[in-house]
Amino acid sequence: MDSLRKRLPAPRQDILAKESRSSPSITAAFEPSRISELARDSPPWYKVASRRRLYALLFPGAIVSYMTSGYDGSMMNSLQTVSYWDDFFGNPRGSTLGLVSAIIALGAMCSAPLAPWVADHYGRRWGITVGSCIMIAGAIIQCESTTFAMFVVSRFILGFGLTFCTTASPSLVSELSHPKERVAVTAICNTCWFLGAIVAAWLTYGTRVIPSTWSWRIPSLLQMLPSMIQLSAIWFLPESPRWLISHDRGEEAMAALKRYHGDGEETELVKLEYEEICAAIHMEKASGNTTWKSMVSTKGNRYRMFIVVCMGTFSQWSGNGLISYYLARILETIGINDSATKSLINGIINIWNFLIAISSALLVERIGRRPLFRISTIGMLVTFTSWTIASAVYAETAAHGAAMAVLVLIFLFQFFYCIAFSPLPVAYSVEILPYSVRAKGMATYVFTTKVAVFVNQYVNPIGLANIQWKYYIVYVVILAIESFIAYGWFVETKGRALEEIAVLFDGEEAEVITAAKSEVEIAQVEDLDRASLKKA
Template sequence: MSSRASGVHKNPGPQTYNLLKEFRESVRFLEEGNRLLIFTMGKLPGFSNVYLISGLTTIGGLIQGFDVSSMSAIIGTDQYKEYFNKPNAVLQGGITASMAGGSLLGSLVSSWTSDRFGRRDSLFIACIIWLIGSTLMCAVQNVPMLIVSRVINGFSVGMLTSQGPILIAEISLPHQRGRLLSLQQWMITWGIMIMYFISYGASFMENNGVFRLPWGIQMLPAILLLFCLPMMPRSPRWLAAHDRWEEAVEVLARLHAKNDTLDPIVVAQTNEIREKIEAEKKYASTSWMELFTSRNIVRVHCGIFTHIWSQLSGTNALMYYIVYIFQMAGLTGNNTLISASIQYIINVVMTLPALIFIDKLPRRQLFIFGALTMAVFQFMQAGLMASYGHYVPGGLPGSPTVTWKVTNPKASKALIACSYLFIAAYAPTWGPLGWAYPPEIIPLYIRSKAVSLSTFFNWGCNFALTFFTPPGFQNIQWKLYCIFGTFCLVAALHAFLLFQETCGRSLEEIDDIFDNQSIWAFKVKKEPSRFVADIEQAREDLDAGKVDVKQVEST
């Protein structure tokens, strides 16, 4: 470019050189893909509060929650059944599962967009896709169009749920990371509850607004996130991995030190990130196969199974079809919808303890306790249904999927109570930890791919369960609870054997635990986090004059 310009002007002035330089830099950014969306993002007033940024990032969780319950209160309405020609159990399973099918694809594609364009810009793309899918849902004409629109929405949710937790993990400090990542699950629970009540209110309408109104309202969170993203920072670890150290240090200082690049916390984080990136350079490959090398296979499989067990516990499958479950408990009409809403409220309230205590309690103990408690309530529900229920040939009137009914009033109340207690056990344990744990344990150079893969399995299990749960209730009834309970027991054993403790440690420190300690989690001795010591060392170096602005920003 410069040689061509010099052929036109033999003695170009400084202004010309500056213009050429600026243009060349813009082209370079385009080629590298580092500035995909808005070139003036850095000029906008930016957010610096980590809690605010994390809360906005977890709007993706709110969107996911909207989808979970956008079908729950609608599938039982006469308007929905008539408009879509009374879908049978298999077709309804396909309609509901189509969102998870799209999420499968979105979670995988997000690894490429995240590595190339950054975590923040991946969220921007996902919001645009969500608005497209939601617009189609509002204008839906038939079942094929409904499925296509839900696949598009699912693609967006797959991207949001993969990259949102990564961004939060990479901007937070060790003592706050678990709490901030738990916001993802809390926002999911809020989304489920809010959309359920919106759908419940719309169910009293006498036209197609029963489903069009809720599906239109679900666009609002994406619009909010779309406008806030330009004011949010990029991940400092992504910037560092792309050799943009000056920007990385500025982001760390902006988030944790009121723009003081010489704050000990900023210096300590910068040193840890630099050392880890330098160490990871010897692993030349960042391909998908790197996830399955001996160095990474244990942590990748732990990330994957965190999501698998979270789904196979049966929580989301039962959330989607809570109306069917309470119909089996003998409830009818509005009593079914009102009782279902209580479960969603419990989900919101019981996720709060995780926000308060998750950075104080060991992750492994929460995993094990949660899985064992959920298993107890799943088996109790199976026992109650088997002992006090009976088969209903052809299903209940208007609900052919529900072929089992509990007629004993006390047993019915106990069944509903166990359903509530199961959610109360899931909400502060596997719910938030399912999103917090995978981004913590994966090294930076493969983080987006590995977290995307674990989220892929999350949505794969979600797809399978939402598709097969209606036929499961129709054909094996209470035995489905036994299957879910068994999965919970296996999850507890798996967590005891292989899930390493991450509470209170930096991402780089967690990486060293998997590299240098035993594969068996119960054999690893707990040692004090070295991050505090790193901060003290940075403070001593600063006092001794060993660190200055130039050194920090050029590392």
């Protein structure tokens, strides 16, 4: 404000000084911590009817998008223990088994350029709707498959639709959630991976005893369940206020903010949110930072994309892919061959994962991002190294104790993985991306994730079949690199509103925040000046 006064004629300085004394909210409106302070003082969501309705709609409408990925991983894991599936498709192993699992990632990669275009031009809700419809079609074809090729094509279609949902859903969740719960609610998105995995694991555990191909066709058909849930709820949600403002529909955006963030009233928090979103989007449009090229055109955006790519890669190349898709093969390497036992372990480990992930999601804002990433990567490195050693001992001695040690270490490894890389990759990626490139950035995250998944799923069964426990050494090296990067390069975003995180990447002179302050301050001064002239 002081720097602005110096640039104004004397009469305007007096008006601004007078207004600043009488209305501190003018200067407070764009203080980086103001929205966060107001959000912290807000009552918890369960005491506010409007926020209870919001989250009751957000969960089925958007958050369950990630159930499909978890369902798929767990289903494919379990189907490997179902003799009717194994025999029907010619006992796929090695690269053939890798192709069946990995093709869904290839489908997701192919739709990555289209998904942000739909989300940006037609809205987050249409992105979710398009993706859900495609996945329902894919699940029906998967259930009706009569050949191996048909089964593979159906899984490609499922993946193609998945990117639309996982690009639009976290953006809608983050942009609609109240600032007080934004981090926790967005973090819960990715933990739904395990919710889908639990459903698939126990469903397949029950259907495995059906003496026909329906033992695998039923789980295949029900993969469309999350998509059906989304279609039934998504159009009861409002569109993202940020998307509405960017398309000159400010009244609708204000109505949505008032209804869900102000409990029907235009509170100070609602006003500040609206003003900050308007200013940020206006300046992003004016700067032209809305293209694919703009994602790497500035130092701050390059740093953001580095982290987004790390999130997508680390979430899949930490050794967790072995457990998610090939647990049955891993258990065979330590002498557990009974299909019922393997299915039971798969069901239990997914419940364990979900409980750890959801607990961590609720504590993210209290603990912080960097501590969780550091504890997670170092913990995974230690436990995976121990797991590798125990596997080597079992391979040499066939000792029962070594086998049990591997099983325990798998659960410990999943604990360290789930405290950070279940809740945070999506939530962290969404919050560090400014609105102008948020959909494109999330599409990049999905694309990176699916590239990692594709390579992972295709290579893992080959590695396990050919060199068994020695293949784990690859992940020990990768985890050492992850620990180094997470310790030194991941930025803490704790305690900041969505539009305010730009300062951490672009510095105190962040284009959006600085320009937004100046524009709004000047506009307020001009309004005051016009009012004083009228009185004169």
